[in-house]
Amino acid sequence: MKLIGLEAPDRTIVVANRLSATEARVIAELREFWTDAAAYIVSAGDSDSSADGDVVAIADYRVVPPVLPEARVICIGLNYRAHHAEGSFKEEAFPEHPTLFARWTRSLSVDGAEIPVPANERGLDWEGEIMAYLGASLTDANEDEAQAAIVGYSTFNDVTSRIAQKLTSQWTLGKNGDGSGPLGPIVPATEVGSLAEGLRVQTRVNGETVQDGNTADIVYSPASTLALISRTFTLRPGDLLATGTPDGVGYTREPEWLLQPGDTVEVEVDRLGTLKNRITARSN
Structure with a gap:
């Protein structure tokens, strides 16, 4: 099952598995969905229950991430591990705790959306990833509680403005370009299983494979990271965690290889599907 968001001027809804190229069945209004995402996902997977939802014409809506503002x-x-070994920190040992940074929801987009290159960048870098979605609050949680709170995963591309990223010691600026965080549909966690089992993560640029990693190479699990975060601030239903990228990014190559207007970038993850976006020049 795959969940997407649809937006109209008067409402934003979550739908599951389009009925056809033109229609989809509503699970819930976006805000209502995140009050009990786990229950709505179970209901959507129940053929008897899901048949009760309204059917909407997709053409009347815009596809959006099913994410609360x-x-x-x-x-x-x-x-x-392999990404750490190729980058600027390769001479340093892994720290005890993960490096964390934040995106704003305004930077997120969807499969098929265009991603503009900011005016001061030589291009954009790709980072194929997996995004985890929380369906419950977490405060001072342990790892088991954190894992149980994850209701779904999606393919994610953490497209990065490298010049902006390196302007300061903090990465925020380079990680929040317009439309630079495309997300695929949410797949229920029960259908995905544990990332520790090893999911293949591939990124392709214009059809050429540039990343080919596996989640078995991850150092900091989603559950341990969420538990760590919850000891400082309470995580809420609908919060997201991007789980990092494997080796093969563009800035570490010689010569450097960055996405240019006209390029197409795809991220494919086992059990989650493929996310595809086109790079464009920034319009005024």
Whole structure:
């Protein structure tokens, strides 16, 4: 099952598995969905219950991430061993705790959306990832509680403005370009299983494979990271955690390889599907 968001001027809804190229069945209004995402996902998977939802014409809506505007988007940096070994921190040991940074929800987009190159950048870098979605609050949680709170995962591309990222010691600016965080549909966690089992994560640029990693290479698990975060601030239903990228990013290559207007970038993850976006020049 795959969940997407649809937005009209008067409402934003979550739908599951389009009925056809033109129609989809509503699970819930977006805000209502995140009051009990786990229950809505179970209901959507029940053929008898899901048949009760309204059917809407997709053409009347715009596809959007099924994410609350106030959701926190927390990201793990340097989480794959092979990516750590290729980058600027390769001479340093893995720290005890993960490197964390944040995105704003306004930076998120969807499969098929265009991603503009900011005017001061030579291009954009790709980072194929997996995004985890929380369906319950977490305060001072242990790892088992944190894992149980994850209701779904999606493919994610943490597209990065490298010049902006390196302007300061904090990564925020380089990680929040317009539309630079495309997300695939949410797949229920029960259908995905544990990332520790090993999901293949691939990124392709214009059809050429540039990343080919596996989540078995992850150092900091989603559950341990969420538990750590929850000891400082309470995580809420609808908050997100990006789990890091494998090796093969563009800035570490010689010569450097960055996405240019006209390029197409795809991220494919086992059990989650493929996310595809086109790079464009920034319009005024």
